[in-house]
Amino acid sequence: AQSVTQLDSHVSVSEGTPVLLRCNYSSSYSPSLFWYVQHPNKGLQLLLKYTSAATLVKGINGFEAEFKKSETSFHLTKPSAHMSDAAEYFCVVSESGGYQKVTFGTGTKLQVIP
């Protein structure tokens, strides 16, 4: 069985300050992990992915995430928030193989204060 927990439903940061969105996962297999972003009334866009290569993964728009197996975490970070980063972010865990069961976290809404 697999699961994913996003530890904060809402995060508020000031423009120009660092962003940290936390995600813990549980998986019986070596998982693949993803972060997606969803802007209001839009679809989901892939930010970055971890698929058992480098544990520090760089994504689009300056975001990165570090896979920590010992902590079962995959937190999303960005050094300096922009107003355009205001959106909802989803952490996703996937077991490889077959149809690839995918489990979504419940999402973290990021507010960026000017």
Added chain:
Amino acid sequence: DAGITQSPRHKVTETGTPVTLRCHQTENHRYMYWYRQDPGHGLRLIHYSYGVKDTDKGEVSDGYSVSRSKTEDFLLTLESATSSQTSVYFCAIRWDRGYEQYFGPGTRLTVT
């Protein structure tokens, strides 16, 4: 852009009526998925397909059926819509050799 379109983009329907949502892809991907998105739940898998006429249930499949008669089209049908099926529905594809999924723009369905 993974070449995914969904139609209609918005629909309002009455309880008890049948509704069909269409997902169309242009790149011949084998795997296709239907999700629903509701506040506080993230996305939940309804049904998925791993080829023409090959489909299976996801975690919230009750009240939904799917069909895939062509590679490019994956249809989601609500046989008799209920208010609990008011949601935003997303279609997704996965490349055969990849792990990540790519999503369509979504369909907002309201059942009154």
